[in-house]
Amino acid sequence: EHAGKIEHPPVTTDGNKANGQTLLVSDRNKYKSMLIRTYSTVWMIGGFAFLVYMGHLYIWAMVVVIQIFMATELFNLLRKSSEEKQLPGFRLLNWHFFFTAMLFTYGRFLSRELVNTVSSDHLLYKLVSGLIKYQMFICYFLYISGFVWFILTLKKKTYKYQFKQYAWTHMILLTVFAQSSFTVANIFEGMFWFLLPASLIVINDIAAYLFGFFLGRTPLIKLSPKKTWEGFIGASVTTIISAFLLANVMGRFQWFTCPRKDLSTGWLQCDPGPMFKPEHYYLGDWFPWKDVFLMPVQWHALALGLFASIIAPFGGFFASGFKRAFKIKDFGDSIPGHGGITDRMDCQMVMAVFAYIYHQSFISPHNFSVDAILDQILRNLTYEEQRNLYEQLGEMLGNLCKA
Amino acid sequence: EHAGKIEHPPVTTDGNKANGQTLLVSDRNKYKSMLIRTYSTVWMIGGFAFLVYMGHLYIWAMVVVIQIFMATELFNLLRKSSEEKQLPGFRLLNWHFFFTAMLFTYGRFLSRELVNTVSSDHLLYKLVSGLIKYQMFICYFLYISGFVWFILTLKKKTYKYQFKQYAWTHMILLTVFAQSSFTVANIFEGMFWFLLPASLIVINDIAAYLFGFFLGRTPLIKLSPKKTWEGFIGASVTTIISAFLLANVMGRFQWFTCPRKDLSTGWLQCDPGPMFKPEHYYLGDWFPWKDVFLMPVQWHALALGLFASIIAPFGGFFASGFKRAFKIKDFGDSIPGHGGITDRMDCQMVMAVFAYIYHQSFISPHNFSVDAILDQILRNLTYEEQRNLYEQLGEMLGNLCKA
Incomplete structure (x- = not known):
């Protein structure tokens, strides 16, 4: 969110105001607020590291908790209590749509994984198979119920308010669920693909804060008057270098590189593939290290670092602009010194x-095809169907054999 | 959209007004407006029948044209020319997002079909394979460019207006593309799954209009003061019976029942499957027809008819409510007597x-699995990969054979 704050040196005494907020903070407040912020940051990073240690399922749970917090913050933001007194059950409708989106995003995924875990004659297996098969229909049914409910509770005096709420609810759910379903997909592709990007954003944020704090002079963008070019550039360089190095470190642990194909939290072992196999580079005699071993994934990490430092900050600018447009300071106050969860997630x-x-476009497309299809076959087809498919495929490939 | 209009008989003379519109129309106007409406309706149905005759590709083109019209109507609706004078290039951004959504929705589909049509050493094949492989990335790139563009063109005085526009643009694209991508998917699953539902809505609309016109007395819902219970119930019965009969008629033509697996417009031949095989029912001696032949799909048609007459009208109520909330009469004026395209599409x-x-949940799930996976295999994998998959699958099924 913050790509470098302008903090005037303590000697300056002009009372420069922008949008009602004093840019100049007294020396004491400045360091106090930095302390609070550092304290929360350390706690967040520590908690996060613990969850990474615990496993994929725990991180997923964290994502869900963050989603609930974000939805709460955003739903709260857009409601006017004066209007809602006339509309009993209106907030319930928002949460009805939220849980429908939850079932839609995770239902299929969760149930597919469960099928793998539970034996096939178990009652749960049948329930879960039903849920997979009819998941889309159930979600549609829930959505349409909410839609009909919305229309039946329209009240003449609040038409406009209700329609606007309906639209914003959809926008909020789109934002919250688009990102989190991608996040969860990343986690199960291999924690690397979640952990590296998330770390790069944190590194970029902290670096921008520090560069801005100590060197910031030139304002970057009108939307966020506290952000500086010094913070932005310093953070970019830091992030890109960190990406290159971190990828090498994270790439050594199978806990990070192996995809997780079920919902267990046990140990992971796999062949992480050529992406994570160090290759030898000879740099020449005039380097302190003549030989280095780099993983191919490190080059891809550069692309992630570039994006994290150049494009991702626009998520923060967007949030700043949004807050400015609707005249709010923060999305919430869940994290001391940082604002709401949403402020930290932009x-x-x-x-x-x-x-x-x-990842889908440049890393896994090839393996994706054969492995993903095999996965689909094993997960979604009965044994009979698998045999059937096998035979049909055999015929199409020119009667390779007759079983 | 209209589930029965209250039209007072010509003898009534009270000047009953609702929301500034006179419900009582003079005899002459009433029949004149009905004539204009009938005229457009006949033209639309005729044009539609011609497209159905021409083939799947032409209907797809029709859907795209309708999308463009709808987007134009809705984009026009939400813009304030006063604000936009200060924001050059702002409408361009809407259309940038529109075409990104277009590429996202149809790109993959179109290119997969093209791959099937074009031989594999053709240059076009390579271009198209590239497009498939990187389609998601290209779309994301286009979207993010628009996002950055949006942020860089934010102007202090119009922050709120711009953010609202951004949100509405997303809502409009969501509405327009969600529906049309499902429509196009229906067309290629077999025209039956597009034609029957679309016809049922038209039948329900016309029946509601006629029942309302001649019998309408009791108002149905405050949102649309012209709709009556008589129109609603009469239309429901008509629609459900029509669904049952129409399914039998449409089910006889392979042009309607066969899925279309490429982009050609040639003749279609296939085994339409058990859904469309007539089964014998003996009704008993006291019926004028002792023996009837019904297709299993007719029972499913009842469900479609029920939905078309009970739930789908809520789409119309939603549109009415929306127009009422934002104080507009129609979404546009493209169709004489009907209003805009959007009014007709709700x-x-x-x-x-x-x-x-x-269809996905109750008709095709079983065939879907094996056939769909085979399709995927044949379309997306090279011959080498297909062999590889075949061998791996063979091993997993217990070394069925060694090729």
Whole structure:
């Protein structure tokens, strides 16, 4: 969110005001606020590291909790209590749509994973198979119920308010769920694809804050008057270098590089593939290290670093602009010194989507095809159907054999 | 859109007004407006029948044209020319997002079909394969460019206006593209799954209009003061019976029942499957027809008819409420006597999504699995990969054979 804050040196005494907020903060407040912020940051990073250690399922749970917080913050933001007194059950409708979106996004995924875990004659298996098969229909039914409910509770005096709320609810759910479903997909592709992008955003944020704090002079963009070019550029360089190095470190752990194909939290072992196999580079005699071993994934990490530092901050600018347009200071007050969860997630959202699409387009497309289709076959077809498919495929490939 | 209009008999003379519009229309105007409406309706149905005769590709083109009209109507609706004078290039941004959505929705589909049509050593094949492989990335790139463009063109005085426009643009694209991508999917699943639902909405509209016109007395819902219970109920019965009969008629033509797996417009031949095989029912001696032959699909048609007459009209109520909330009469004036294209599409949208999800959930899930996966294999994998998959699958099924 913050790509470098202008903090005037303590000696300056002009009372420069922008949008009602004093840019100049007294020395004491400045360091106090930095302390609070640092304190929360350390707690967040520590908690996050613990969840990464615990496993994919726990991070997923974290994503869901963040979603609920974000939705709460955003729903609260757009409601006018005066209008809602006339509309009992209106907030319930928002949450009805929220849980429908939840079922839609995760239902299929969750149930597919469960099928893998539970034996096939178990009652749960049948329930879950039903849920997979009719998941789309159930979600549609829930959505349409909400739609009909909305129309039946329209009241003449609040038509406009209600329609606007309906539209904003959809926008909020789109924002919250688009990002988080990509995040969860990244986690299960291998924690690397979630952890590296998320870390890069955090690194970029902190670097921008520090560069801005100590060197910031030149304002970057009108939307966020506290952001500076010094913070932006310093953070970019830091982030790109960190991406290159971090990828090498994270790439050494199978806990990070292996995809997770079920919902267990046990140990992971796999062949991480050529992306994570170090290759030898000879740099020449005039380097302190003549030989280096780099993983191919490090070059891709550069692309992630570039995006995290150049494009992802626009997520923050967007949020700043939004807050400015609707005259709010923060989206919430969940995290001391940082504002709401949403304030902390703005760039993460943009990044998670990019990481997913980058991974799908440039990393996994080849393996994706054969492995993904095999996965589909094993998960969704009965044994009979698998045999049937096998035989049809055999015929199409020219009667390879007759079983 | 209209589930029965209250039209007072000519003898009534009270000047009953609702929302500034006279419900009582003079005899002459009433029949004149009905004539104009009938005239446009006949032209639309005729043009539509011609496109159905021409083939799947032409209907797809029609859907795209309708999308462009709808987007134009809706974009026009929400713009304030006073604000936009200060924002050059702002409408261009809307259309940038529109074409990004177009590429996203149809790109993959179109290119997959093209791959099937074009031989594999052709230059076009390589271009198109590239487009498939990187389609998601290209769309994301275009979207993010628009996003950055939006942020860079934010102007202090119009922040709020611009953010609202951004949100409405997304809502408009969501509405327009969600429905049309489902519609196009229905067309290629077999024209039956597009034609029957679309016809049911038209039948329901016309029946509601006629029942309302001649019998309408009791108002149905405050949102649309011209709609009556008589129109609603009469139309429901008509629609459900029509669904049952029409399904039998449409089910006889392979042009309607066969899925279309490429982009050609040639003749279609296939085994339409058990859904469309007439089954014998013996009704008993006291019926004028002792023996009837019904297709299983006719029972499903009842569900479609029920939805088309009970739930789909809520699409119309939603549109009425929306127009009322934002104080507009029609979304546009493209069709004489009907208003804009959007006014005519409101229920069709709700219906197309339902038809698709119903088809996926209750009609095709079984065949879907094996056939769809085979399709995927043949379309997306090279011959080498297909062999590879075949061998891996063979091993997993217990070494069925060694090729």
